[in-house]
Amino acid sequence: MTTGTPGAAARRAPAPPDPSPRLTESAAAGRGPEPVKETLRWLAARRAAHTFEVERVPFAQLHGWSFRADTGDLGHASGRFFTVQGHRVHSDYGPIPRWEQPIINQPEVGVLGFLVKEIDGVVQCLMQAKMEPGNANVVQLSPTVQATRSNYSRVHGGAAVRYLEYFTDPGRSTVLVDVLQSEQGSWFLGKRNRNIVVEVQGDVEVHEDYRWMPVGTVLELLHSDNAVNMDARTVLSCMPLARPTTPPGGGEATHPRAALRRSVTDFEYALHPMRELLHWFTDRTARHDLRTERVPLAGIEGWRRTPEAISHAQGRYFSVIGARVRAGSREVREWTQPLLAPHGLGLAALVVKRVHGVAHLLLHARPEAGHLHGVELAPTVQCTPDNYRGLPAGDRPRFLEHIEAVPADRVRFDAVQSEEGGRFHRAECRYMIVEAGDEVPLKVPEGYRWLAAHQVTRLLEHSHYLNVQARTLVACLHSLW
């Protein structure tokens, strides 16, 4: 055993290779309208090459799914996949101290994996044109592997998951990113997915539903509505893209978007030190009470079940429905399943501001009843605006008015994206990034804080700091490069 001093030998030990510079540089390649158009044409061709048919069916026509006699929970005969169960929430965060709702319980950890490879000096991702029943346009760009344990342990007797071995067999690849992250905390009970990026060196056989494309092209595609699916967006957000190898150059920016995108990668200044932000995050989590308990789905307060749907009595929030899928490109050719169908177009808006030239994101420490820790960092505004039409300003989400009134020249990003089409039916959300002027001060209400972009990147190395909507917006922010 070495008993020597912590001296020269240690200093000479080779530093591990850092993937960030290559990723960051590659994020600039493959941009522009042409690669985007070409990829969208390819997606359309894949969509046309398969026959997909998705129709709503009454619960009685779901195969293998049924309501349990004792609880009324909706589950699969195998005990796998997921269960829709009743969820009672006690909370002193907001005006409603207690409510009940259906929630999806899917305890399995899924794999969302990007296989990447350096091709022609650029890091490229093997993206999949993947069918998901809940998407309006059915096929979207998804990670190389997007699989639940039920998928890859082949509970439903389907085909093996392509490329899975690169993510599960040590030695097949080099792991660049691997972190567990949450999904929608209002709809999922403690759901976690593994966001993983692995790099290969050798040849990879490319199936016709897959294609290599530069990270930059995938980011650029975020500006198109419903092209990049939720699972791809969350993995993109966890890539360390906001770490330049060299300090950003000086020189006055000529275009506001150019100035903003450069400021995203500046990593020296931050309005609040990390220690202060972690204290604030802990305080928001610990100061309030958010307790949940399982209750039978049958007869939960405020909801009713018909043969076709479980819906809220006032028609709000979402319904649980049944769907039959006939598909040619998925692991099995026909199946039925429940889907959660949200009511109304969502809005997830991020206010950003340059402080000392460095991009800061205004994030909200938001309690959601399905989150493991209770609170995660959410966009500045996250809501379904329809639910608040006609209400006085004090009863509407903070900053919603600001977003609705923002002048067009302050909007840096604006596109509609789909949430997970394997669980949600037509769940669409408008994602916006707006740059704040002086009307949004640096001092913000207690549940909100300005975080520098590089601080957000650091937090994304760990689980459960940013919620899935905020992660999509981080990916969109990188698309402004």
Place this chain on the structure above:
Amino acid sequence: MTTGTPGAAARRAPAPPDPSPRLTESAAAGRGPEPVKETLRWLAARRAAHTFEVERVPFAQLHGWSFRADTGDLGHASGRFFTVQGHRVHSDYGPIPRWEQPIINQPEVGVLGFLVKEIDGVVQCLMQAKMEPGNANVVQLSPTVQATRSNYSRVHGGAAVRYLEYFTDPGRSTVLVDVLQSEQGSWFLGKRNRNIVVEVQGDVEVHEDYRWMPVGTVLELLHSDNAVNMDARTVLSCMPLARPTTPPGGGEATHPRAALRRSVTDFEYALHPMRELLHWFTDRTARHDLRTERVPLAGIEGWRRTPEAISHAQGRYFSVIGARVRAGSREVREWTQPLLAPHGLGLAALVVKRVHGVAHLLLHARPEAGHLHGVELAPTVQCTPDNYRGLPAGDRPRFLEHIEAVPADRVRFDAVQSEEGGRFHRAECRYMIVEAGDEVPLKVPEGYRWLAAHQVTRLLEHSHYLNVQARTLVACLHSLW
């Protein structure tokens, strides 16, 4: 709004003050046998100054506590404090695919707070001589504030919690550390406490059960059995003590303990880069299945209830018992409560090794059924050795044999500590740090990894990486300074 370049202005922005150097330097003060003896004398005097009486009572004599008619869960009439409920675990980590057990459900986030202040150039902590009914010696050294929400919202009508305002009122102090951490994952369901250290400048009135002492003295006291309570140990572990202001000096160490303690603070070299460690941690969490569900406590498999205790049929693990407390120094003068009484002395042993002169800790990614994420990093060995007496080596915990056979000159730390005396009855554990020779290789089984001490410090800035036993051992490692 600033629209300028991310240039000189940002670079000139003042860096936030970093508490680490002052903490690290202070950790060296107040060491040695004299301050320790003096503090132990003070603890003994506080113990003598109060009358404490703790006796076991049958469940029927617990006031306000009863078994629910429908589930048999043991709870308080107010619905607060905690509940002992039934817990079913499905796991493919080990040889037992399914079991049931009682578990403590206490959804409130507690506050474990150190008030610190620079006195005579040394950072000192305001420590409390606190009575806890489960401790054999009743009074131990505890954080300034150790309170559940029930305590400080005064559910039981007791006195206000002293010094709480420094931790809850912004502006009364500067926050140095604030992070949520777990408790025993085998006994608690998702329990979290806020580990918080705040610094004050002005005068603080010191009550007779409290005393200022240097961080170094508290660390040194860890070498005494049952002196520093669990809550104090976990807060100590979250202090950024392993970050020297200057690189550690060279020069051959003359004593093994001196060499080890210096190597704890070296922060340049690590056997595995952090990215690789986070991948490993994610993989250990995601690769296996660990699902739990609530079941009625009445009639759980393998356990039986008598008027005096709920115990395992084979007498293993732990019992749930009742206790009556008469006390003069606690918020209320008499109360009854259930306690969890573990069977047998626990062992938590950490193998450390200098690699290129830098201290590395051999940690185990250990699934525990009550952890929010399933897996946290545990000591090299964590078990109750009595449960494995006489079994063949293959059926005993890995590395247990190594610890039992370790020569005395490799033992760097060895003391018995109590676990949380407010919930556990005589829960004692032997904590050991042993320095490995060549017989423990750098390549270890898949569930284990060597982490550099500075990497552990970084992980402790975040929730739920290290379990409470590992955190105690990190505090003990710092005591070797």
